[in-house]
Amino acid sequence: MNDNPEMVSRPVREAxxxxxxxxxxxxxxxxxxxxxxxxxxxxxxxxxxVWEPLGAGSFPRLILGTLVIFNLAIMVQSMTALRVTxxxxxxxxxxxxxxxxxxxxTLAAFSVYALLMPWIGFAMASLLFLLAxxxxxxxxxGRRLLIAAIIAVVFGLGLHMLFSHVFLISLPPxxxx
Amino acid sequence: xxxxxxxxxxxxxxxSLATLxxxxxxxxxxxxxxxxxxxxxxxxxxxxxxxxxTMPPLQGVATMLAVYVGGGSGGLISAALLGIPGTxxxxxxxxxxxxxxxxxxxxxxxxxxxxxxxxxxxxSAVVLIVAAPPLAMIAVKLGPWxxxxxxxxxxxxxxxxxxxxxxxxxMMSLLGxxxxxxxQDPMMGVPRFTFxxxxxxxxxxxxxVLIGIFAVSQLASEVxxxxxxxxxxxxxxxxxQFRPFAVMREVLSRPGNLLRSSMLGVVIGxxxxxxxxxxxxxAYDQAKRASKxxxxxxxxxxxxxxxxxxxxxxxxxxxLIPMIALGIPGSAVDAVLMAALMVQGVSVGPRLIMDxxxxxxxxxxxxxxxxxxxxxxxxxxxRWFLRITEIPKSIIVPVVLVCCxxxxxxxxxxxxxxxxxxxxxxxxYLLAKLDYPLAPLVLxxxxxxxxxxxxxxxxxxxxxxxxxxxxxxxxxxLILAVLSVAFTVRRILRQRAAARASI
Numbered sequence: 001m002n003d004n005p006e007m008v009s010r011p012v013r014e015a016x017x018x019x020x021x022x023x024x025x026x027x028x029x030x031x032x033x034x035x036x037x038x039x040x041x042x043x044x045x046x047x048x049x050v051w052e053p054l055g056a057g058s059f060p061r062l063i064l065g066t067l068v069i070f071n072l073a074i075m076v077q078s079m080t081a082l083r084v085t086x087x088x089x090x091x092x093x094x095x096x097x098x099x100x101x102x103x104x105x106t107l108a109a110f111s112v113y114a115l116l117m118p119w120i121g122f123a124m125a126s127l128l129f130l131l132a133x134x135x136x137x138x139x140x141x142g143r144r145l146l147i148a149a150i151i152a153v154v155f156g157l158g159l160h161m162l163f164s165h166v167f168l169i170s171l172p173p174x175x176x177x
Numbered sequence: 178x179x180x181x182x183x184x185x186x187x188x189x190x191x192x193s194l195a196t197l198x199x200x201x202x203x204x205x206x207x208x209x210x211x212x213x214x215x216x217x218x219x220x221x222x223x224x225x226x227x228x229x230x231t232m233p234p235l236q237g238v239a240t241m242l243a244v245y246v247g248g249g250s251g252g253l254i255s256a257a258l259l260g261i262p263g264t265x266x267x268x269x270x271x272x273x274x275x276x277x278x279x280x281x282x283x284x285x286x287x288x289x290x291x292x293x294x295x296x297x298x299x300x301s302a303v304v305l306i307v308a309a310p311p312l313a314m315i316a317v318k319l320g321p322w323x324x325x326x327x328x329x330x331x332x333x334x335x336x337x338x339x340x341x342x343x344x345x346x347x348m349m350s351l352l353g354x355x356x357x358x359x360x361q362d363p364m365m366g367v368p369r370f371t372f373x374x375x376x377x378x379x380x381x382x383x384x385x386v387l388i389g390i391f392a393v394s395q396l397a398s399e400v401x402x403x404x405x406x407x408x409x410x411x412x413x414x415x416x417x418q419f420r421p422f423a424v425m426r427e428v429l430s431r432p433g434n435l436l437r438s439s440m441l442g443v444v445i446g447x448x449x450x451x452x453x454x455x456x457x458x459x460a461y462d463q464a465k466r467a468s469k470x471x472x473x474x475x476x477x478x479x480x481x482x483x484x485x486x487x488x489x490x491x492x493x494x495x496x497l498i499p500m501i502a503l504g505i506p507g508s509a510v511d512a513v514l515m516a517a518l519m520v521q522g523v524s525v526g527p528r529l530i531m532d533x534x535x536x537x538x539x540x541x542x543x544x545x546x547x548x549x550x551x552x553x554x555x556x557x558x559x560r561w562f563l564r565i566t567e568i569p570k571s572i573i574v575p576v577v578l579v580c581c582x583x584x585x586x587x588x589x590x591x592x593x594x595x596x597x598x599x600x601x602x603x604x605x606y607l608l609a610k611l612d613y614p615l616a617p618l619v620l621x622x623x624x625x626x627x628x629x630x631x632x633x634x635x636x637x638x639x640x641x642x643x644x645x646x647x648x649x650x651x652x653x654x655l656i657l658a659v660l661s662v663a664f665t666v667r668r669i670l671r672q673r674a675a676a677r678a679s680i
Contacts, residue, residue, distance in 0.1 A: 052637040056362040059629040070348040103397040114595040133575035167228045169587045
């Protein structure tokens with residue numbers, strides 16, 4: 001077994017995340033089951049109708065009730081998986097997130113983009129976002145950074161022109177100017 | 178509207194300059210998108226949807242069909258020249274097209290695929306035209322009991338076909354059905370699960386869920402591995418020679434294979450949840466079984482390319498059959514097409530052919546037209562588009578994410594939809610990492626209101642729920658639903674036992 005998880009080949013890495021997956025499934029389904037039970041109770045307050053036997057709340061309650069049964073079944077399955085898998089070979093949650101840091105960084109950049117857009121407008125926000133993500137994904141210096149900058153300007157402004165002027169989709173102009 | 182009037186009206190709408198131009202752009206976009214590894218056809222269609230809002234209904238749907246049909250052929254480029262399927266629909270294409278390209282015949286491999294795709298799409302369009310109207314005539318006669326059971330059947334088939342675990346598949350379908358209940362109740366108009374939030378009053382916007390699930394979460398998976406990011410893949414080198422007419426004769430000299438693969442594609446496309454990604458493999462496998470020289474499959478023979486490409490392209494028409502005749506989409510792509518019609522105010526269901534005959538005939542014709550456009554475009558300009566596969570993901574991913582943002586903003590111009598998009602994208606990414614299939618969720622969201630309305634109508638007409646079991650068609654569909662789950666459970670248990678035995 002290799003100590004450095006970055007060096008471990010992809011199939012081994014995937015296999016060794018089984019335990020983490022089982023644990024995550026267990027927690028995720030427990031949380032969902034709790035949420036669905038809460039919604040199930042809330043759906044009981046929805047009005048019924050004199051015209052039909054079911055009313056507004058019955059269908060959601062049917063779905064939510066069945067969902068809870070599935071959550072419990074997946075939880076049982078995950079607990080079995082948890083017992084079978086080897087805890088030593090597993091990657092920890094921290095390692096799992098680190099291995100996927102670029103994906104999470106991209107999603108984080110996308111969130112910042114959405115937060116900035118109402119203020120600085122679609123065109124400017126897109127330009128900065130395109131530059132930032134290409135930088136995150138490795139366009140750090142020299143020719144590649146130059147290409148990234150050109151792409152940011154061309155697509156940031158170009159997509160704005162295309163969608164707002166050709167396809168007539170109204171995009172946020174920005175509150176700051 | 179009489180049939181000839183409807184047909185003439187659809188021809189008039191379809192052959193307007195604006196529609197032809199937007200369809201041509203759609204074809205190019207579909208081919209290009211599917212040629213880029215990591216960019217799926219579904220992603221391309223989801224992102225096309227917002228730009229069709231301002232178009233008339235037929236132009237909008239025709240443009241999306243053009244992207245769909247174009248995408249069917251685009252996956253071929255990277256499959257033949259890189260040995261990597263550009264889309265999951267082109268997996269079997271790599272088996273023979275890539276060896277053929279490596280043997281020094283990349284032009285022949287591409288042209289074979291293009292012609293096979295064209296004939297596959299053509300055959301499926303013919304089947305669609307023949308099968309959809311009579312099926313709709315039957316469907317109109319179905320009561321709410323049969324409809325509800327049909328949806329239950331569709332949901333269980335989808336859940337059993339995709340993903341590794343049927344429990345997770347069914348859970349995702351149910352989650353989709355639940356998401357659809359947020360917002361106004363379809364019969365009484367009562368707000369449900371809105372928690373006083375204005376944005377939720379009209380329900381969770383379907384388009385945002387689609388873009389989040391099929392584009393944002395998928396793009397996040399694409400950038401996981403740093404080593405794959407920077408370098409695009411180099412193609413087979415050397416000059417590519419097309420001999421379109423010689424190759425056309427080569428394809429047509431295999432009528433049995435072409436017809437069998439296309440029909441398989443149509444049937445598989447019509448089954449909810451199964452689509453091009455399954456059809457190409459089954460068509461290839463069947464062609465190999467029927468062949469007199471099965472041992473030559475995989476070495477770069479024309480039969481393999483023809484089977485896979487005609488099989489996956491034929492699913493386009495097949496998937497439209499249940500959507501047009503029953504109002505039940507056969508795949509995620511058809512769900513997006515259905516959403517496009519619904520946004521335009523067209524109600525989709527068995528009455529679609531009767532109420533909007535011109536639109537439906539227009540869709541049939543658009544399939545033919547798109548297939549012809551793809552053929553012309555690919556044969557004329559393929560050689561200039563070959564370098565597309567070399568664009569690195571570090572450029573594709575952020576540019577497509579910006580398009581996703583535009584898509585989310587297009588419907589209501591609300592920044593809150595953008596926040597919702599990020600939420601859905603993140604949840605979708607984590608769900609995919611935990612092996613939850615996402616297609617059942619999307620079909621659940623679109624089928625939710627139809628299921629609920631029919632269930633409630635059925636019980637309004639007669640309070641006895643036993644009617645679901647005593648009406649023959651309804652009972653038959655429910656038995657099929659149970660069987661589809663039972664067979665999947667049996668298959669999974671057998672696979673597990675085999676895996677244990679091999680350790």
